[in-house]
Amino acid sequence: DGEPRLHANLSAENSDIGELAALLTNAETIAGSFKHARLDFTTAGASLREPLTRSELTLDLADATLSYGDESDANQVAFSLERANLSFPASAESRVTLQGALLGEPFDVSMRGGTFVENLVEKQWPIALEAHGGGATLNISGAMRKATETEGSDLTFSLTGQRIGGLARWLGINPDATQAYALEVGATHSLEGLRLQVDRAGIG
Numbered sequence: 001d002g003e004p005r006l007h008a009n010l011s012a013e014n015s016d017i018g019e020l021a022a023l024l025t026n027a028e029t030i031a032g033s034f035k036h037a038r039l040d041f042t043t044a045g046a047s048l049r050e051p052l053t054r055s056e057l058t059l060d061l062a063d064a065t066l067s068y069g070d071e072s073d074a075n076q077v078a079f080s081l082e083r084a085n086l087s088f089p090a091s092a093e094s095r096v097t098l099q100g101a102l103l104g105e106p107f108d109v110s111m112r113g114g115t116f117v118e119n120l121v122e123k124q125w126p127i128a129l130e131a132h133g134g135g136a137t138l139n140i141s142g143a144m145r146k147a148t149e150t151e152g153s154d155l156t157f158s159l160t161g162q163r164i165g166g167l168a169r170w171l172g173i174n175p176d177a178t179q180a181y182a183l184e185v186g187a188t189h190s191l192e193g194l195r196l197q198v199d200r201a202g203i204g
Contacts, residue, residue: 003046011038017064032066034081052116056089064100078103090116105169107133114143127155135166152190159183164203179204 017032043055061084069076081100088094094113101107111129118124129140142155160182161167168175184200 003044005042005044007040007042009038009040011036017066030066030068032064034061034065035063037061051090053091055116056087058088059086060084088116102133103169105134107131134161134168134170135163136161147190149191152188154188155186157183157185157187 013036017034038060040058043051045051045054061081064081067076067078079100079102083099085097096111098109109131114126118126123146125144131138137160139158140155144153162180164179164181165175165177181203182200186197188195
């Protein structure tokens with residue numbers, strides 16, 4: 001139809017992940033390697049305004065082995081990513097999915113975020129995250145915003161599980177512990193400070 005379109009991609013195989021991690025997270029203490037990574041950018045539009053609502057950036061990462069923390073630190077954390085997919089369309093929710101293992105314990109994460117307009121124009125970052133691992137389910141929902149005198153980020157955290165021993169590799173507790181557990185916390189942050197409200201907390 002003659003409409004201007006642009007598609008650009010960058011891919012790498014069997015490479016060091018340090019520079020990529022620093023680019024995406026601004027963290028310089030992540031080290032490791034990945035088997036495959038691909039970054040895609042697409043856009044289209046007959047005017048300068050249209051690409052603002054019709055662009056999409058995606059990142060696919062496969063078979064990554066990583067560690068976090070200073071090499072001299074005995075508490076350096078090892079984790080792996082079997083698959084990671086990040087999608088940031090201009091006019092729809094951003095999405096992130098991860099599958100991997102942390103300290104040898106499998107986990108998966110799915111997250112939905114805000115649109116381009118919400119994130120960069122309205123300066124707020126809606127978030128809906130669900131993660132599973134060690135028999136636990138973690139949910140985080142709400143919105144992150146720049147703190148003012150009266151408002152700012154407002155998030156709800158929920159962690160539940162049927163057997164707390166399933167978290168032994170992450171928390172260093174007795175792996176044979178069989179108690180169920182639940183924690184629900186609301187967090188708000190403004191220039192006045194951080195306020196936490198524990199709505200539920202229990203073991204057993």
